[in-house]
Amino acid sequence: MESTANSDLITRPDSMLGRVISSAKIRDAVKGIKRIKRSHRQIRTENVFKRSLTIIALLTVVLVFGIMLTLIWQSMMSIKTSGLGFLWGKTWDPVRDIFGTYPFMLGTLLTSFLALFISIPFSFAVGIFLGEYYPKGWVSNLLKNTVELIAAVPSVIYGFWGLAVLVPIVRSFESLIGVAPVGLGIFTSSLILSVMIIPYAASLGRSMIQMVPSNLKEAAYSLGATRWEVIRSVILPYTKSGLFAGILLSLGRALGETMAVTMVIGNTSLIPHSIFAPGNTMASVIANEFTEADHPVYLSALIELGLVLFLVTVVINMIGKRLIKRFTTD
Amino acid sequence: MNNVHIKYRISKSTGFQVLTVVLAFACVVPLIFILVYILKAGLTKINWHFLTNLPKPVGEAGGGIANALLGSIIIITVASVIAIPFGILCGIYLSENKKSRLAYWSGLCIDVLQGVPSIVIGIVAYFWLVKPLGGFSAISGSVALAIMMLPTIVRSTEETLKLLPDTIREAAFALGMPFHRVILKVIVPCGISGILSGVMLSVARIAGETAPLLFTAFGNPYLSTNILKPMQSLPLLIFNYATSPYNDWHDLAWGASCILLIWVLLLNIITKLMTRKWKVQL
Numbered sequence: 080m081e082s083t084a085n086s087d088l089i090t091r092p093d094s095m096l097g098r099v100i101s102s103a104k105i106r107d108a109v110k111g112i113k114r115i116k117r118s119h120r121q122i123r124t125e126n127v128f129k130r131s132l133t134i135i136a137l138l139t140v141v142l143v144f145g146i147m148l149t150l151i152w153q154s155m156m157s158i159k160t161s162g163l164g165f166l167w168g169k170t171w172d173p174v175r176d177i178f179g180t181y182p183f184m185l186g187t188l189l190t191s192f193l194a195l196f197i198s199i200p201f202s203f204a205v206g207i208f209l210g211e212y213y214p215k216g217w218v219s220n221l222l223k224n225t226v227e228l229i230a231a232v233p234s235v236i237y238g239f240w241g242l243a244v245l246v247p248i249v250r251s252f253e254s255l256i257g258v259a260p261v262g263l264g265i266f267t268s269s270l271i272l273s274v275m276i277i278p279y280a281a282s283l284g285r286s287m288i289q290m291v292p293s294n295l296k297e298a299a300y301s302l303g304a305t306r307w308e309v310i311r312s313v314i315l316p317y318t319k320s321g322l323f324a325g326i327l328l329s330l331g332r333a334l335g336e337t338m339a340v341t342m343v344i345g346n347t348s349l350i351p352h353s354i355f356a357p358g359n360t361m362a363s364v365i366a367n368e369f370t371e372a373d374h375p376v377y378l379s380a381l382i383e384l385g386l387v388l389f390l391v392t393v394v395i396n397m398i399g400k401r402l403i404k405r406f407t408t409d
Numbered sequence: 410m411n412n413v414h415i416k417y418r419i420s421k422s423t424g425f426q427v428l429t430v431v432l433a434f435a436c437v438v439p440l441i442f443i444l445v446y447i448l449k450a451g452l453t454k455i456n457w458h459f460l461t462n463l464p465k466p467v468g469e470a471g472g473g474i475a476n477a478l479l480g481s482i483i484i485i486t487v488a489s490v491i492a493i494p495f496g497i498l499c500g501i502y503l504s505e506n507k508k509s510r511l512a513y514w515s516g517l518c519i520d521v522l523q524g525v526p527s528i529v530i531g532i533v534a535y536f537w538l539v540k541p542l543g544g545f546s547a548i549s550g551s552v553a554l555a556i557m558m559l560p561t562i563v564r565s566t567e568e569t570l571k572l573l574p575d576t577i578r579e580a581a582f583a584l585g586m587p588f589h590r591v592i593l594k595v596i597v598p599c600g601i602s603g604i605l606s607g608v609m610l611s612v613a614r615i616a617g618e619t620a621p622l623l624f625t626a627f628g629n630p631y632l633s634t635n636i637l638k639p640m641q642s643l644p645l646l647i648f649n650y651a652t653s654p655y656n657d658w659h660d661l662a663w664g665a666s667c668i669l670l671i672w673v674l675l676l677n678i679i680t681k682l683m684t685r686k687w688k689v690q691l
Contacts, residue, residue, distance in 0.1 A: 121587040121590075122587065124587065124589055125587040125588045125589050128588060128589035129589075132498055132499075132501060132502040132505070133502065133511065135495060135499050136499055136502040136503070136511050136512065136515040137515075138499075139499055139515045139518045139519060139522070139559070139563075140511075140515055140518050142522070142556065143521050143522055144518075145533075145537075146525070146529070146530070146533045149533050149536050149537070150529070150532070150533065153532075153536055200432055201436045202436070204428070204429045204430075204431075204432030204433045205433045205436055208429050208430060208433035209433075212426060212429065212430070222433060222434070222437065224681060225437050225440060226437070227677075227681075228440060228674065228677060229436070229439075229440050231613060231673055231677040232443065232617070232670065232673070233616070233617020233618070233619070233644060233669060233673060234617070234619065234620075235617060235619045235644045235647050235648050235651075235666075235669075236447065236647070236666050236670055237443070238648070238651070239647060239651040239662060239663075240443050240447065243446075243659075244442075244446060274439045274440075277436050281436070305418050305419055305421070305422035306425075306426065307421055307422035307424075307425040307426070308418070334526070335524075335525075335526025335527070335529075336526075337526065337527060337528045337619075337620040338620055338644075342648070362526060362620070365528050365532065366528055366620060369532070369535075370623070370624060370627075381532075382532060385528065385529045385532045388526055388528075389525060389526070389529045392524050393521050393524055393525065396520065396521070396523070396524030397520065397521070400520050
């Protein structure tokens with residue numbers, strides 16, 4: 080297409096002027112026109128490129144709002160039929176269309192907070208070890224990378240390992256202390272979760288502790304403080320909000336974790352009466368029952384659970400991210 | 410008296426240090442247990458027959474995981490094809506327009522996306538693709554995984570490009586290069602190490618995802634390469650066979666776990682080495 084346009088341009092000035100132009104001049108003119116055309120094309124491509132970047136950035140916003148609207152839209156039916164009772168109704172009986180999610184809420188909170196409780200000493204120890212005691216050297220490098228690998232292991236493998244190894248151990252432990260030896264249950268899933276969420280608080284804690292200005296620490300040392308006193312009265316107060324953000328991010332992970340929990344929690348819709356009882360979390364109910372939901376209200380109730388999970392984890396994560404941002408910009 | 414007090418303080422400090430070291434290294438113990446156990450249970454199951462055959466029905470010994478292996482590769486490839494260009498372009502936008510209002514909202518949405526539980530993304534993919542298409546399909550699983558890949562790719566691209574000195578960009582503009590060529594021929598090649606690390610990390614992260622595939626790719630006992638039909642994948646196979654009561658199936662699941670674990674850990678370790686070689690901050 081371009082070549083025909085060019086040949087037009089070459090013949091036209093010839094006929095109009097009625098005299099012979101040297102071929103060198105024609106070549107120059109063609110080159111100039113070509114250059115102008117090329118730069119026009121480039122400006123056009125440039126604009127298209129800029130516009131498509133904007134469109135893609137817009138699409139991410141659309142994507143997230145789409146996720147939220149889809150969840151809200153699809154759970155409308157359940158919101159209408161169950162109302163607020165959805166959140167604290169004590170029975171979940173899909174056959175009779177009674178959808179109360181109190182057992183799952185309780186299961187989710189119990190597993191997550193128990194896991195958090197178990198994992199915090201370990202993840203803070205890793206953070207302090209890598210951030211304060213031994214920030215350099217191959218031992219700490221190895222530890223750092225190994226701890227990060229904990230987060231890389233797929234959750235279904237944690238679940239399978241828990242099912243094969245942890246459940247029998249917990250079962251014998253339960254018969255030792257005199258509770259019904261089920262093995263599956265909230266306690267087992269908390270144990271697995273606590274291992275899975277260590278890296279999140281640990282790596283954040285490490286980077287926060289490394290950011291403590293050394294003149295603060297040195298001032299404390301010069302006053303005669305021991306290492307532990309420096310950690311307790313300088314480092315921990317200084318990094319308070321960052322460490323809290325790490326806890327929040329871990330909690331967000333624990334709340335949304337599905338597969339490992341589904342495999343070892345026992346999956347009953349009864350209210351758990353102790354931490355050794357089997358139960359269900361919001362995520363595990365969805366994973367188990369979504370493909371079995373045979374009528375619209377049932378499906379809609381499961382989606383409402385997903386909506387609640389979405390909102391809770393989003394709020395927790397946003398608070399955590401805000402805290403980190405505020406800490407790092409100060 | 411004073412001396413005793415100082416000794417008490419010093420011993421308290423040492424005690425805390427010892428406690429920290431012990432607790433820090435105790436974290437590694439469960440990981441090592443899991444790795445050793447799975448390698449021990451799985452490595453003996455893996456052989457050529459295991460990799461190239463379909464699972465046998467209950468009661469028959471042997472069988473392999475060819476369908477899951479192929480399915481995983483197809484699903485992850487399609488997800489990457491969707492997510493990588495999208496994520497890199499979005500990262501470029503965020504790093505080029507730091508102050509615009511759209512960049513603020515887009516960054517916020519990426520943060521939100523990072524925190525969304527994987528099962529919720531599965532639900533959404535079910536309504537966006539499975540229902541309109543009229544059945545479970547591998548493509549819907551790929552879309553769900555692509556959504557999960559996005560935050561990592563976007564953030565790593567953005568962070569890497571932000572670290573590049575402005576002088577590179579200005580030099581390119583001064584030569585009269587148009588915007589898109591400055592980005593594609595100068596900026597992106599300069600930051601390719603960070604972008605690639607982000608991509609690898611995101612692939613490692615979704616390779617073991619099960620929850621979003623439960624209601625999308627669904628699983629399939631046969632070999633299938635049609636992305637509009639249900640497809641098996643490694644994590645799904647592990648979940649289904651691990652929770653079944655049959656020992657033969659457990660054996661298959663151990664072998665599959667072993668392969669998945671090696672795959673994911675290799676990806677992570679390669680990424681680590683890459684980031685160290687190129688001195689990338691992620």
